[in-house]
Amino acid sequence: METPTRTKTVEERRNVVILFAGDSxxxxxxxxxxxTDTNALFGNDVSTFPNxxxxxxxxxxxxxxxxxxxxHFGSVExxxxxxxxxxxxxxxxxxxxxxxxxxxxxxTVIANSDGFDARNLRLAGYIDQxxxxxxxxxxxxxxxxxxxxxxxxxxxxxxxxxxKEKDRCKxxxxxxxxxxxxxxxxxxxxxxxxxxxxxxxELLEAxxxxxxxxxxxxxxxxxxxxxxxxxxxxxxxxxxxSITGNQGTALGLIAGAQKAGLDMFYGSYPITPASxxxxxxxxxxxxxxxxxxxxxxxxxxxSAIGASYGGALGVTxxxxxxxxxxxxxxxxxxxxxxxxxxxxxxxxxxxxGLPTKTEQADLFQAVHGRNGEAPIPVLAASSPTDxxxxxxxxxxxxxxxxxxxILLTDGYIANGAEPWRFPEAKDLKPITPPFAKPKVAGDMExxxxxxxxENGVRPWAxxxxxxxxxxxxxxxxxDGTGNISYEPLNHEKMVRLRADKxxxxxxxxxxxxxxNGVDSGDLLILGWGSTYGAIKxxxxxxxxEGHCVGHLxxxxxxxxxxxxxxIISRYKRVLIPEMNSGQMRQxxxxxxxxxxxxxxxxxxxxxxxxxxxxxxxxxxxx
Amino acid sequence: xxxxxxxxxxxIPPAKLDYASDQEVRWCPGCGDYSILKQVETILKEQxxxxxxxxxxxGIGCSSRFPYYLDTYGMHSIHGRAPAIVSGLRxxxxxxxxxxxTGDGDSLSIGGNHLIHLLRRNVDVNVLxxxxxxxxxxxxxxxxxxxxxxxTKSTPMGSVDHPFNPLALCKGADxxxxxxAMDRDPKQLREVLVKADAxxxxxxxxxxxxxxxxxDGAFEVFTEKATKPFHTLFVEHGKxxxxxxxxxGIKLDGMTPVIVDLxxxxxxxxxLWIHDERDSFKASILxxxxxxxxxxxxxxxxxxxxxxxxxxxxxxxxxxxxxxSKQKRGVGDLDALLxxxxxxxxx
Numbered sequence: 001m002e003t004p005t006r007t008k009t010v011e012e013r014r015n016v017v018i019l020f021a022g023d024s025x026x027x028x029x030x031x032x033x034x035x036t037d038t039n040a041l042f043g044n045d046v047s048t049f050p051n052x053x054x055x056x057x058x059x060x061x062x063x064x065x066x067x068x069x070x071x072h073f074g075s076v077e078x079x080x081x082x083x084x085x086x087x088x089x090x091x092x093x094x095x096x097x098x099x100x101x102x103x104x105x106x107x108t109v110i111a112n113s114d115g116f117d118a119r120n121l122r123l124a125g126y127i128d129q130x131x132x133x134x135x136x137x138x139x140x141x142x143x144x145x146x147x148x149x150x151x152x153x154x155x156x157x158x159x160x161x162x163x164k165e166k167d168r169c170k171x172x173x174x175x176x177x178x179x180x181x182x183x184x185x186x187x188x189x190x191x192x193x194x195x196x197x198x199x200x201x202e203l204l205e206a207x208x209x210x211x212x213x214x215x216x217x218x219x220x221x222x223x224x225x226x227x228x229x230x231x232x233x234x235x236x237x238x239x240x241x242s243i244t245g246n247q248g249t250a251l252g253l254i255a256g257a258q259k260a261g262l263d264m265f266y267g268s269y270p271i272t273p274a275s276x277x278x279x280x281x282x283x284x285x286x287x288x289x290x291x292x293x294x295x296x297x298x299x300x301x302x303s304a305i306g307a308s309y310g311g312a313l314g315v316t317x318x319x320x321x322x323x324x325x326x327x328x329x330x331x332x333x334x335x336x337x338x339x340x341x342x343x344x345x346x347x348x349x350x351x352x353g354l355p356t357k358t359e360q361a362d363l364f365q366a367v368h369g370r371n372g373e374a375p376i377p378v379l380a381a382s383s384p385t386d387x388x389x390x391x392x393x394x395x396x397x398x399x400x401x402x403x404x405x406i407l408l409t410d411g412y413i414a415n416g417a418e419p420w421r422f423p424e425a426k427d428l429k430p431i432t433p434p435f436a437k438p439k440v441a442g443d444m445e446x447x448x449x450x451x452x453x454e455n456g457v458r459p460w461a462x463x464x465x466x467x468x469x470x471x472x473x474x475x476x477x478x479d480g481t482g483n484i485s486y487e488p489l490n491h492e493k494m495v496r497l498r499a500d501k502x503x504x505x506x507x508x509x510x511x512x513x514x515x516n517g518v519d520s521g522d523l524l525i526l527g528w529g530s531t532y533g534a535i536k537x538x539x540x541x542x543x544x545e546g547h548c549v550g551h552l553x554x555x556x557x558x559x560x561x562x563x564x565x566x567i568i569s570r571y572k573r574v575l576i577p578e579m580n581s582g583q584m585r586q587x588x589x590x591x592x593x594x595x596x597x598x599x600x601x602x603x604x605x606x607x608x609x610x611x612x613x614x615x616x617x618x619x620x621x622x
Numbered sequence: 623x624x625x626x627x628x629x630x631x632x633x634i635p636p637a638k639l640d641y642a643s644d645q646e647v648r649w650c651p652g653c654g655d656y657s658i659l660k661q662v663e664t665i666l667k668e669q670x671x672x673x674x675x676x677x678x679x680x681g682i683g684c685s686s687r688f689p690y691y692l693d694t695y696g697m698h699s700i701h702g703r704a705p706a707i708v709s710g711l712r713x714x715x716x717x718x719x720x721x722x723x724t725g726d727g728d729s730l731s732i733g734g735n736h737l738i739h740l741l742r743r744n745v746d747v748n749v750l751x752x753x754x755x756x757x758x759x760x761x762x763x764x765x766x767x768x769x770x771x772x773x774t775k776s777t778p779m780g781s782v783d784h785p786f787n788p789l790a791l792c793k794g795a796d797x798x799x800x801x802x803a804m805d806r807d808p809k810q811l812r813e814v815l816v817k818a819d820a821x822x823x824x825x826x827x828x829x830x831x832x833x834x835x836x837x838d839g840a841f842e843v844f845t846e847k848a849t850k851p852f853h854t855l856f857v858e859h860g861k862x863x864x865x866x867x868x869x870x871g872i873k874l875d876g877m878t879p880v881i882v883d884l885x886x887x888x889x890x891x892x893x894l895w896i897h898d899e900r901d902s903f904k905a906s907i908l909x910x911x912x913x914x915x916x917x918x919x920x921x922x923x924x925x926x927x928x929x930x931x932x933x934x935x936x937x938x939x940x941x942x943x944x945x946x947s948k949q950k951r952g953v954g955d956l957d958a959l960l961x962x963x964x965x966x967x968x969x
Contacts, residue, residue, distance in 0.1 A: 041966050188964075237969025241962045251959060258956050265714050267706075285947035287954030290713050290940050295739040299706035302699070302736075306679070306710030309697060310718075314710060332700050422965075425956035463695035463711075463718055466674040471643070471690050473698025483645060484690065 008219075009226045010183060015074025016230055017082030018178065021099045022091025022115070024067040025057050027171035032069025033417070034175055038188040040242040040419050043232025044073040047533065049081035049606065050415045054272070054355040061115075061123035066098040075231040079383075079533035081416060083608035087181075089174060091115050091148070093124035096132060108142045110177070112170070114149035144223060148173050148214075155213035156206050165203070169210035176214025183229045186215055238421040245413035246273070248387030248420070249317070249343055250280035254287050255388075256395025257313045260431035263288035265307030266315045267300040272355045273411040274317045274345040297325035301342065305329060308338045311462035313395060317343035320362045321352060327369050330404055332474045334374045334498070337450070337458050339398035339433075342376075343391070346410040346529075348604040357604025358411035360529050361580035366406045367558045367587065373495050375502045377401075378558035380408040382532035385420040387413060390555060393509075396431045401505050402457050408557070410579075412606045413530040435460050439467030449482040455508075456501030506559050512567060514550050516540060520570035521548025522620055526596070528554040528584055530606060531577050537609035542616060549616065557584070565592040575599055575619055577612050641666050641673060643693040649684060654805030654831035658752065659691055661811045662721075665819070666692075676719045677711065679704045681728040684759045685752035685831070688723040702733025705740035708747045712937040719819070720746070726753045726767040730786050734766075741795040743936035744823040748815070751828045753788060756837035769914070774836075788828050789909040789928065799825035800905065800928040805832060806845040810856065810925060817927055823935055843915045844923055853915050855922040857908070862894035865922045871895075872921070879907060879921060897926075905929035 018035070022028045029050055040046045049070040058065030072082035088103045090096040092115030103109065116133055132138055133145050152173045156166045172193075179186055189211055197204035218224050243251075257264035266289065268278045282291045290307075294300040297318055304314030318326065323344045333340040346362045348354025366378045377397055381390040387409050394407040436447070436459035449470040450458050461468040470482055478485035479493055515532070517525075517539040527535045532553050539551040552567060554560075568574055568588070574596040576585045582598035589596055599615045601607055641663045649655045666676065676694035680686035682701035689696025699707050704722050712720055729737045729751055740747070756774065757763040763776035767788060771780040789800050799821040803811040811829065818825035830841040843849045855865045855872070863872040869885040871894040882889040898904055905928050913920035948954075 037964070041964060043966060043968060232968070235968045239961070239965050239967050241965045243962075254954075254959060255956060258954070263714055265710055267710055284954060284959065285944045286951045287956075287959070288944060290944060292710065292713060292940070294706065294709075295735055298703060299709070299736055299739065302703040302706030303710030303713070305699075306707035306712075307714045308710075309707070310711040310715040312714035328700055329703065336697070422960045422962070425960065463677045463715060464674055466672065469673055469693050469695050471645075471696040471698065473689075473696075474700055475698060 008224070010229050011226055012229050012231065014076055014230070015072065015078060016087065016182070016228065017070065017072045017085040018087040018089065019068055019070045019085040019099055019102060020089045020174070021066055021068040021095035022112075023060050023065050023095075024053055024055065025060065026067070026091045027168070028067045028069050028091070031171040031175050032071055034189050034192055035178055036071050036073070036417055037192070037242055038179065038184050039071070039073040039182075039230070040240070041188055042184060043235070044075065044230055045078045045233040045235060046071060046073045046242070046418055047078045047081045048072070048417045049412065051605075052356050059123075061092055061094055061120045063094045063098050063124060066095050068095075068099060073230055075233050077233060077235070079536045080606075080609055083610045089178065091170070091174075093120045093126060093132070097124045097126070100138075103141060105140050106142070109138060109144065111143065111145050112148040112174075113145040114147050116145070146177070146217070151213060151217060152210050155209050159202070159206055161202060161206055166206065169206050172207045172210035173214035173217075176211040176216075177218050180215045180218030181224070181227055183227050186211055235419065236421060240419045240421050242417050243384055243388070243420040244276070244415060244417045245381065245384040245387040245409050246276035246345065246415065247280050248384050249381070249391045249407070249409060249414070250277050252388040252391025253281070253315055253341065253395060254284055254289060255425070255428055256392045256399075256431060257289075258287065258425070259428050260313060260395065260399045260433055262311070262313040262399070262433065263290065264313045264315060265290045265292065265304055266317075267292045267294050267303035267307070268317055269294050269297045269300045269322060271297075271319050271322045273347055273414050274319050274322070274343065276414070277317045277343065277345070297322040298329060301326040301329040301333075301340075304340060305333050305336070305338065308333070308340050309336070309463070311460070313339060313341070313399065315341040315343070317345065319345050319347045319355075320349045320365065323362060323365060324369070328371070330376060331370045331372060331374045333404040334370070334376060335474050335477075336472050337402045337498070338460070339402060340404040341391070341394045341398050341407065342404060343394075343407045343409065345414045346408060354604040356411065358530065358606060359579050359602065359604060360408075360410060360531075361583065361602070362408065363557065363580065363583040363587070366408055373499065375499050375559070376404050376406055377502055377505045377556070378406045378408065380529040380555060380557050381413060382529060382553055382555060384413050384416050384418045386532075386555070388420070392428065396429060397505055399431050399433050400457070401455065401501065402434060402460060403502060403505070408529060410530050433460055434458075435462070436465065436468055438465055443467070448480045450477060450480050452497065452501070455504045456497060503559050506556050506561050509556055509561070512552060512561050512563055515553045517543050517550035518548050519550055521550060522571065523547070523549045523573045523575060523616060524568060524571035525549060525551050525612070525616060526554070526568070526574055526576045526584070526588065527551065528557055528578075531579065534607040534609045534612050535577060538612035538616060541609070541613055547617075547620060560591055568592055568594050573597065573619055575616055577601070577607055577615070579606070641692050641694065643691055645690045647691050648687065650835050652834040653684070654754070654833070655685060655688070655752065657805040657808055658750065658811065658829055658831065659688060661808050661815060662750070663692065665812055665815050669819070671719055675717070676721070678721045678723055679708050679711065680723040681725075681733055682759070683725040683728045683757075684833075685723055685725040686728060702728050702731070702736060704728070705733060705736035705745075709740060709743065709745050709936070712745050712747065712935070713940050716746070716937045716941060720748070722747050722749045724749065724751055726751065726755060726765045726788070727757050730766040730788060730791070738791070738795040741792055741797040741824050741826065744798050744933050745937060746822055746935045747824055748818045749824060749826045751788060751826060752831040753828050754831045754833040754837055755840045756833050758833045758836050762836040787909065787912045790912065792826050793906055793909045793929065797826050797929070798823040798931050798933050800909065801825070801827045802830070802925045802928070803827055804830040804841060804845060804925065806841075807925070814927060821930060823933060853920075853922050855911070855924045857897040857924050857926040857928065859897055859899045859927070862891050862896050864891070864894065874907075877907065879911065881919065881921065899927050899930050902929065902931065
């Protein structure tokens, strides 16, 4: 379809942060994801932050029901979804009230005026008929009130759809409009709609009409004199796609299983924000992926243990509350010494906490959360694309070292998207399972299931291999034979052997490397997980201002690489920003006896780069 | 690179079939578990199945030590979770012969949730539920099958809990094979084991097992010569329900089972309830024959195979979807997966 254009001023921008907000039933997430896709395909760097309530359809029009999708796109490399937005698109009064503080002074508000009627204003908590669109409180911003509802209905006039269905196309009107505003073609969104509504021609037509109407409105309305343009970013050469963290995790797991020559079994129980991994994996059964929606979290991990015992790659994922339930079974997998990957997409805790919000407060749970001495390697992904890398790594370590591995991601990167320069299968590391040597005829030697190789790894004998029958279990076992043993010295020996094995895992991973900044000096900002982008941005800015700051980002959290202490010692100060009360700080202090300072944010929201920069700059003055 | 499948194909069968492991059996002397182990070993030997294709998975409890005593593959797992471990194992290895060893505490208390889901999914496994109506390994607390009022270490004034009727629970969860046996009747136990093993799907056998240390004689009335004929009812497919050495029978009065005195001529064999192990409704009544044997006129306790039906197993459905997906979309191409649906090139 051809999209009409008229001559209007076009302003170029390096980067733009746009925040879409509305009721959780307004299709905000879809609108945001679509616009992200369009910009990514165009060649911008993108980073997103979807932020939604735990309720599926919270009371319409209320602050509690506001769903948001923040997109940062630019012609430069980006590391975060942006601290504050340039453009705020709101579908109702509550969305405005909940998000106006995130809009830069001088920023633009695009408001659906239909969402500012008396009822909506009251629900949003504006009292005495106060209307922010007209009462002058928004004078610091450019405000465009657009009656999206009415214009969408007009565009669909004559169609036989019900009013409710017509109103559901409002988000496409908005999408069409922002496509115009940022000089993007509608082709990508149209293609998306064709895929989504291919079998429902009437809905397809309605959505396309609304999309075009939004675009044309921008083009023809005299209110809008300026469009913006964000040129492609100078990204490293290669082939790209857009990916969310949960997709990255799912793909990393499949790729790992494929490289190891194993079928993958995924046992899981639905939980926010991890369920999308299950949804993604369930689409890829042709890779030998078997997904199992278990009766509970315990069954989810235990079924994965059963699968690993049977010679497949067992994987389970959950979020904090579910991980808590899996604790005992993790201990079993640790004792059995079989491969198992456990993904924790962290959310705000404790208990049910903040299901749809992000946090990093399950680090202690990952490192210490089992009875007895059960050290398990803990990895953390730092961005949506890093979820792929670290999920693949988790598989490699689990299989090659015959151990459960915990991978920590969180709600921010799990749902956030960014461009991914995807690898080719041939460039991924091969993974070699330590299968037991099959018995040959005449070999009468007794098979020892716990005989270890130089890395402390035991052989993987799978049921069905003749002559290698053996019994394993959670009870302490005799070194070598695996038979039950309560012998005091044997227990101590086994505890040490198992810990040694896990310690050796990190000897085989790449040496620590600074993310950015200087490699010695006044301040080291040490991070892990999804704080990566905010720290990197802050450190880049501080270095540009002449500060001697370095940024080290840990992806292998437990055990620590031994050079970490030496790196820390090269700086006068250490700052550890975390979305918890200082869990990594405690681990670092305990291990390296260093007076690390914490920067702790426990609001269910990611750090902004500015927050880190302010704290770091303040620290440097001390 | 060697794959799991290649490893398995490369393995060779062993020369002799001796199913006992080299481990010393450590149950209390006189424990009913010995008999069950012996009967299982016997039927495995008779069937001559390759040892490496047999897997025993257990939970926690006295019975769950079972896998250590057989020279097959085995896992002694954690309390109550054996059904979940079995489910994952079967999903990836549908050719193995899998046995699950559990007890009344393991499968009906801490693992109750997993058991009912195992049954509804119909995972192909032989479940041997050792019921001794007591917690043995923790030294004598009441279990979910202990009768009301049971005086145990944790219930000095008597248990206040109503017990489960395990087979009624299993029937309610749509089990496809339900049977009851006892440690003291090895022949009948072996017959039931063979039938259970032949069934494709979850075969659940409740085995009354005497704990001679903490709950001695719990099933005496069913096992002792003098009382056994009057309190047990051995059901056989196609045969009338007869007990008390042929002097008594059970007929169905509508939906209600009634004891009739054959010797006194109250009814003839033709009038009796004919056992049909394929009849789901009758099986639902049969599992309800669960009277306290101390009561006057109590129905005898049935033993044997109550119910068998065919239903596809979950692992066959899981694997069929994988095959279907491969046929429809081709065997997964990793590069295509990594590429996804929409890409762009820079450079």
